[in-house]
Amino acid sequence: MTVALRSLSAIRPYTPPAGDPGFGVYVHWPFCAAKCPYCDFNSHVRHEPVDQARFVAAFRRELATQAKRSGGETVTSIFLGGGTPSLMEPGTVGAILDEIASLWTVADGAEITLEANPSSVEADRFRGYRAAGVNRVSLGVQALNDVDLRRLGRLHDVSQALGAIRLAREIFPRLSFDLIYARPGQSVAAWEAEIRQAIGLAADHLSLYQLTIEEGTAFHALHKAGKLLVPDGELSAELYEATQQITLSHGLPAYEISNHAVPGAESRHNLTYWRYGLYAGVGPGAHGRLPGPDGARHAVANEKHPETWLRMVEDWDSGHVEDLPLALHEQADELMLMGLRLAEGMDLQRWQALSGRDLDPETVAELTRHGMIQRLGRDRIRATPAGMLVLDAVVADLA
Known part of the structure; x- marks a missing residue:
C-alpha cells in the first residue's frame, strides 16, 4: 500500500x-x-x-x-x-x-x-x-x-x-x-x-x-x-x-x-x-459534473455498456458519450432540485446568482401558506415534510 x-x-x-x-x-x-x-x-x-x-x-x-x-x-x-x-x-x-x-x-x-x-x-x-x-x-x-x-x-x-x-x-x-x-x-x-x-x-x-x-x-x-x-x-x-x-x-x-x-x-x-458540488464519475454509465474548457460546468455521462465503455477508454482514454455545458439557468434548476431534498435546504443567494432573479414572492407565499416550504432565516429555503411528499411539484412551482 x-x-x-x-x-x-x-x-x-x-x-x-x-x-x-x-x-x-x-x-x-x-x-x-x-x-x-x-x-x-x-x-x-x-x-x-x-x-x-x-x-x-x-x-x-x-x-x-x-x-x-x-x-x-x-x-x-x-x-x-x-x-x-x-x-x-x-x-x-x-x-x-x-x-x-x-x-x-x-x-x-x-x-x-x-x-x-x-x-x-x-x-x-x-x-x-x-x-x-x-x-x-x-x-x-x-x-x-x-x-x-x-x-x-x-x-x-x-x-x-x-x-x-x-x-x-x-x-x-x-x-x-x-x-x-x-x-x-x-x-x-x-x-x-x-x-x-x-x-x-x-x-x-x-x-x-x-x-x-x-x-x-x-x-x-x-x-x-x-x-x-x-x-x-x-x-x-x-x-x-x-x-x-x-x-x-x-x-x-x-x-x-x-x-x-x-x-x-x-x-x-x-x-x-x-449541495451541488463538482464530482468526477468514472466507469460504465457514470455521471459527473466537471468544469469544461469553456469555463462552464458540464454534465458528463459515460457509455453504459461495460465492454463498449472498456474499448472506448482503451482507444480514447474516456468513455464519455455526453459532455454538455450547462447554462446558468440550468444550473439553478439543478441546484434547486438537489437542495430542496435536504433538511438544511437550499442556499437562496447561490440560486439567485445562477438564475439572475428572485423567487416569485406570490408562489413562495402560497407554498408557505399550504405548508409545503419554509424559510430558514434570510438565506435558505427548504421543503417541509409535507412538501417532501410532493417535491417534484414544489420544485416545478418554484422554478
Whole structure:
C-alpha cells in the first residue's frame, strides 16, 4: 500500500470549509450476480469471470483524463457504487484508490464508501477493503424478512444480512444500510417494527427508500399487467410519515428525503451531490459534473455498456458519450432540485446568482401558506415534510 493511500483510511470525518460542498469521485462497478426486478441502475450480469485487471487499467486511464479537467480540486469523498462493488477483489479496489491518490490531493480523513451486498460479503474480503482504505460500507439489505427478500429478488436471506451487518460494524468505522418500504402487502405496523429493528442494528446511518416502479424493470411489467400491487398514495404517505417520526425519535433524523443519520454521520459524498458540488464519475454509465474548457460546468455521462465503455477508454482514454455545458439557468434548476431534498435546504443567494432573479414572492407565499416550504432565516429555503411528499411539484412551482 502506498504512503499516499494510508491517509485515506483515517477515521475522523473531513468537513470542507463553510459553503464548500466538497469534491467527490464516483467509481461505477457495473456487474451484479443477478438483476433485481425493481432495479433500473446500470447493472449487468456476466456468466464468465470479469477481467478485473483490464477494467482497472481502464479506470486508471479515465481517472487520469478527468483529473486533468478538475484542476486543483481536493477530493473529500470517494464512492464505489454499482452494480455490486463487493464483487471486486480487494486488490482491484486498492489499485483504484491508489490511482485516485496519485492524481488528486485527497483530504486527510476523506470519506471512502463501498457498496456491498450481503450475499457477496466475506470476512477476508471486508478486511481487504479496509486495508485498501475503505472506511465506510453501505450494505444493500433492502428487507429484514425472508419473504420480502425473495420477492425483491435478493440473493441473501435475513441471516446473511445480519451477519454482514455484524461483520461490517467490526471492521469499518462507519456503516450504512438500505431498506426499501412500500413493498407489496406491507402494513404500517409491520414497517414500524422493521424500522425499529433496523435502528437497533445500525451504527449511524440508514437509507430508507420508497419502492418505485421504474420503466424497463421486471416489476414494471408485472405492475402494468396487474400482477404486482403496491401501496396506494395514502398508505405510502403513512409509511413515509412513520419513517420520519420513528427515526427522529431514535436520534437518526432525516437529513435528506430518504437518508437518516446521527448528526455528524451524514454521507459526505451524497451531500456533495445535494449541495451541488463538482464530482468526477468514472466507469460504465457514470455521471459527473466537471468544469469544461469553456469555463462552464458540464454534465458528463459515460457509455453504459461495460465492454463498449472498456474499448472506448482503451482507444480514447474516456468513455464519455455526453459532455454538455450547462447554462446558468440550468444550473439553478439543478441546484434547486438537489437542495430542496435536504433538511438544511437550499442556499437562496447561490440560486439567485445562477438564475439572475428572485423567487416569485406570490408562489413562495402560497407554498408557505399550504405548508409545503419554509424559510430558514434570510438565506435558505427548504421543503417541509409535507412538501417532501410532493417535491417534484414544489420544485416545478418554484422554478
